[in-house]
Amino acid sequence: MMRRFLGKAGIYSAAAAVLVFSVFPFVWMALTSFKPNEEIFTAVPRLLPTRWTLAQYRYVIDRGGFGRYFLNSAVIALFTTLCGIFVASLAAYALARFRFPGRTVFLLLILVVQMFPLVVLIIPLFIIMRRLGLLDSYLGLVIAYTTFTLPFGVWMLKGYFESIPSSLEEAAMIDGCSRMAAFARVIVPVSAPGIAASSIYAFIGAWNEFMFAMTFINKESMRTLPLGLQAFFGQFTVEWGPVMAASVIFTLPVLVFFLLVQKRLTTGLVKGAVKG
Amino acid sequence: MVALRVALKRYGFPYALLLPALLGVGILTLYPLLNTFWLSFHRYNLLRLGQAPVFTGLENYRRIFSDEFFWFVLRNTGLFAGGCVLATMALGVGVGCLLNVPFRGRTILGVAVLLPWVIPKVAAGIVWKWIYDDQYGILNFILTKLGFDFQGFSWFSSAPIAFLAVGVVVVGQSFPFIALSILAGLQAISPEIMEAAAGDGAGPWQRFTLVTLPMLKGLLLILTILSTVWDFKVFDQIFIMTEGGPAQSTYVMGIYAWMTAFGEMQMGRAAAIAMVMFAILAVITLIYLRIARSGEGLE
Numbered sequence A: 001m002m003r004r005f006l007g008k009a010g011i012y013s014a015a016a017a018v019l020v021f022s023v024f025p026f027v028w029m030a031l032t033s034f035k036p037n038e039e040i041f042t043a044v045p046r047l048l049p050t051r052w053t054l055a056q057y058r059y060v061i062d063r064g065g066f067g068r069y070f071l072n073s074a075v076i077a078l079f080t081t082l083c084g085i086f087v088a089s090l091a092a093y094a095l096a097r098f099r100f101p102g103r104t105v106f107l108l109l110i111l112v113v114q115m116f117p118l119v120v121l122i123i124p125l126f127i128i129m130r131r132l133g134l135l136d137s138y139l140g141l142v143i144a145y146t147t148f149t150l151p152f153g154v155w156m157l158k159g160y161f162e163s164i165p166s167s168l169e170e171a172a173m174i175d176g177c178s179r180m181a182a183f184a185r186v187i188v189p190v191s192a193p194g195i196a197a198s199s200i201y202a203f204i205g206a207w208n209e210f211m212f213a214m215t216f217i218n219k220e221s222m223r224t225l226p227l228g229l230q231a232f233f234g235q236f237t238v239e240w241g242p243v244m245a246a247s248v249i250f251t252l253p254v255l256v257f258f259l260l261v262q263k264r265l266t267t268g269l270v271k272g273a274v275k276g
Numbered sequence B: 001m002v003a004l005r006v007a008l009k010r011y012g013f014p015y016a017l018l019l020p021a022l023l024g025v026g027i028l029t030l031y032p033l034l035n036t037f038w039l040s041f042h043r044y045n046l047l048r049l050g051q052a053p054v055f056t057g058l059e060n061y062r063r064i065f066s067d068e069f070f071w072f073v074l075r076n077t078g079l080f081a082g083g084c085v086l087a088t089m090a091l092g093v094g095v096g097c098l099l100n101v102p103f104r105g106r107t108i109l110g111v112a113v114l115l116p117w118v119i120p121k122v123a124a125g126i127v128w129k130w131i132y133d134d135q136y137g138i139l140n141f142i143l144t145k146l147g148f149d150f151q152g153f154s155w156f157s158s159a160p161i162a163f164l165a166v167g168v169v170v171v172g173q174s175f176p177f178i179a180l181s182i183l184a185g186l187q188a189i190s191p192e193i194m195e196a197a198a199g200d201g202a203g204p205w206q207r208f209t210l211v212t213l214p215m216l217k218g219l220l221l222i223l224t225i226l227s228t229v230w231d232f233k234v235f236d237q238i239f240i241m242t243e244g245g246p247a248q249s250t251y252v253m254g255i256y257a258w259m260t261a262f263g264e265m266q267m268g269r270a271a272a273i274a275m276v277m278f279a280i281l282a283v284i285t286l287i288y289l290r291i292a293r294s295g296e297g298l299e
Helices: A002-033 A055-062 A065-095 A103-113 A116-134 A138-162 A166-176 A180-189 A190-210 A211-216 A225-234 A240-275 B002-039 B059-065 B066-101 B107-117 B121-132 B138-145 B157-189 B191-199 B204-215 B217-234 B237-242 B253-262 B267-294
Strands: none
Touching: A002 A240, A002 B066, A002 B107, A002 B121, A002 B157, A055 A065, A055 A240, A065 A103, A065 A138, A065 A190, A065 A240, A065 B002, A065 B191, A103 A138, A103 A225, A103 B002, A116 A211, A116 B002, A116 B138, A116 B253, A116 B267, A138 A190, A138 A211, A138 B002, A166 A180, A166 A225, A180 A190, A211 A225, A211 B253, A225 A240, A225 B121, A240 B107, A240 B121, B002 B267, B059 B267, B066 B107, B066 B157, B066 B217, B066 B253, B107 B157, B121 B138, B121 B157, B121 B204, B121 B217, B121 B237, B157 B237, B191 B204, B204 B217, B217 B267, B237 B253, B253 B267
C-alpha cells in the first residue's frame, strides 16, 4: 500500500518536474510580455503582472517594425511551403507507388541530404545569390529554405501515400481516369490530412529559420521575425519587455499550428525516424 | 544507351514525377556541396571585389589544422555535443518511459512535452537568456531565495558555465523527439513479454534492464546517432545566447565556419572548416545508414 503510494507520488512529481521544465519558459515569456517595465526590472519579480498591459506589444509593432517582419516571415514561409510541398508530393507519389532503377539511390540521397550541416551549403548559396541579386529578396530565402523542406517533405509524404491502399487509384483508373488524374482527384484528397501536416511542418521550419535569414538579409525592411528579435541584442541594455512581446508574436503562430496537427505530425515523424 | 532508353520508356512516368525534386536537391544541395569542396582549395576573400578565387591547394586545410583555435573549437563542439546527447538521451528515455505509465494527465503531459520542440530555437534561446539574466532573471532570484548566493551571478562570463546554460536549452528542445520515439518503441513491445518476465519473477528494474532496453537497442542507437548529428550542428541557440563569447570561448564548429565566412569574409578557409564538419557528420551518417538498413531495410 505504502509502496504503491510512493510510486504514484514519484510519477506525479516527475511529471510535474518535466511539465515545469518544458512549459514554464514559455509561460514566463508570455507573462513578462504583459508586464509594465517597472515590474520587469525589479529585484523581486512576481509570477503574474500586477498591472496587465499591452504597452510592450504596442511598442514592438509601432516602433519596432514587427508588423512588417511578421508579414515578411509569413510570405516567405507560405511560398516555401507551397513550392516545397508541391514538388515533394510528386516525388513522394512516385516513390510510394513505383519501383524503378535508381529508387533506392534517390531515397538514400533524400535521407543523407537532411544530415548536411547548413553551413556547408550557405557559402556557395550566398555567392550565387549575390551574383543573381537575390540577397534581400523573398525569392532568395524561399529558394534557400527549399533545401530542407523539400527532402523532409518527400520523406514524410512518401509515408502517407504508402499508407493509402493502391486499390483506390486502380479503381479510379478502371473508371477511366489517367494515372495523374487519379493522383490528383483520389490520392490527394484522401491524404489531405497528411499533406496538411507536412505543409505545416514545412511552414514551421521556414518560419523558425535563422542562419540563412541572417546571412541573406541585410535591409531592415526585409527582416524576418528572428532577425528583428536578434536586433534587440545589439544595444547595451536589453529591453526585455519588447523582446518578450516580440517573442510571443514570433512563437504564437507556430504554437497554434502545432496544436492543430500535433497528433498526426508526431506519428508521421516518429514513423519516418524509426524506419530510418 | 539502349538500356537508358528502355528504362525511360518503361519508367517515364515516375521519373517525370521525380525530376523536379531531383533538380531541386541537385541544384540546392549537391551543387553547393561540391562548390564548397572546390572553394576549400582556394583563397577567396569576398571583400576584395572582382577578385576571383585563387587556387592554393591544401593551404586552407594546412592552415586550419595547424591553428590551435581550430582544435579548441573542435574539442568544444565534441564535448558540448557529447554532453547534450547524453543528457538528451537520458531525459528522453526517462520521459518516454514516464509517458508509457498510465496516470491521470498523461495526454496533457505528452502534448506539453512536445511544445519546446516546435518553438523556434531563436525564441527559446531568447527566453532562456531572460531567465538567466544576471540582474533581473528569475533563475538567480529563485536560487538566491533557496539559500544559494546567486545574486548578480553571470551565467555567460565563463565558457563551462555558459555551455551548461546553453546546453539546458538545447537538451530542452531536443529531448521531446527522443521521448516520443521511445514511447512509440515501448508501445510496440507486446505486454505478454512483460507479463512473462514478471511471471518469472523479474522486478520492475530487471524488466527494464533485461527486457525493455535490449528490445529498444536498435531504436536507441539510431536516436543517439540522430541527436549526435543535430547537436554537432548546433548554431542558433549559441549564436543567440553567447555569440560565441566571452572571447570566442564558446565557439562551436557551426559558429566558427559561419564567422570565418561572413565575419572575416574568408570564403575559402570557411569552406575548408565546413568540409571538416561535413566529413565528421558524413561518418556519423554512414554509421546511421548502416544500422538503419540492417535493422528494417530501406523500404
